[in-house]
Amino acid sequence: MILTARTTRGREKTAIKELNTKIKSKNLDINAVFHPEDLKGYIFIEGSEKAIEELSSEVRHLRGIINDEVDVEQIEKYLSEEEEEIKLEVGDKVEVVGGPFKGEEAKINRIDDTNREVTIELLDAAVPIPTTVDVDTVRRKAQQ
Numbered sequence: 450m451i452l453t454a455r456t457t458r459g460r461e462k463t464a465i466k467e468l469n470t471k472i473k474s475k476n477l478d479i480n481a482v483f484h485p486e487d488l489k490g491y492i493f494i495e496g497s498e499k500a501i502e503e504l505s506s507e508v509r510h511l512r513g514i515i516n517d518e519v520d521v522e523q524i525e526k527y528l529s530e531e532e533e534e535i536k537l538e539v540g541d542k543v544e545v546v547g548g549p550f551k552g553e554e555a556k557i558n559r560i561d562d563t564n565r566e567v568t569i570e571l572l573d574a575a576v577p578i579p580t581t582v583d584v585d586t587v588r589r590k591a592q593q
Contacts (some may be wrong), residue, residue: 451495451519458490460510462564465492467508477503485527493524537567537589545569554590555580558584 450538450564456464461484479496494501494514505514506516524547537557545553555569558579 450491450498450501451513451521451524452498452501453517453519454492454494454501454505455512455515456490456492457510457512461490461492464508464510466564467510468492468494468504471504471507475503479504483527485524488527493519493527523530537584537587542572542590543567543569543587544590545571545586548582548589549578550582551586555587557587560584 451458453540454464454491465482465484468479468482472482477496477500479494479500481562482492483497484492494504501514505511537560539557539560543557544591545551545555554572556572557567559568561567561581566581567584567587568579568581569587570579
């Protein structure tokens with residue numbers, strides 16, 4: 450059974466991380482949890498109805514379960530897409546294109562492929578403080 454869960458908009462990844470922690474610690478009958486990038490505020494959970502209901506009350510950014518079962522055909526377009534590879538490397542100079550540091554130049558210190566995040570240091574900061582941002586909020590600067 451696949452059900453849709455409402456989440457706090459923009460906190461889908463946080464909700465999934467928390468869900469995965471709960472699933473592992475309680476050994477619940479959940480097969481998959483995923484969030485299509487272009488569908489804000491919703492995630493899909495595949496598993497037993499009882500396990501999904503148990504999870505829904507324990508995850509902070511989960512706002513409720515929509516009790517209409519989702520057919521695989523309805524979400525197939527999200528399942529067949531492959532995430533594009535991260536083409537960044539440690540040491541690359543990048544421009545931040547989203548979030549609170551938009552427009553800033555930075556250098557990549559670490560890449561987390563699993564969570565699609567990069568740790569950057571802003572180049573113009575008086576004190577360089579490592580900051581972790583979503584990989585989609587940075588782009589490689591053109592070579593000069």
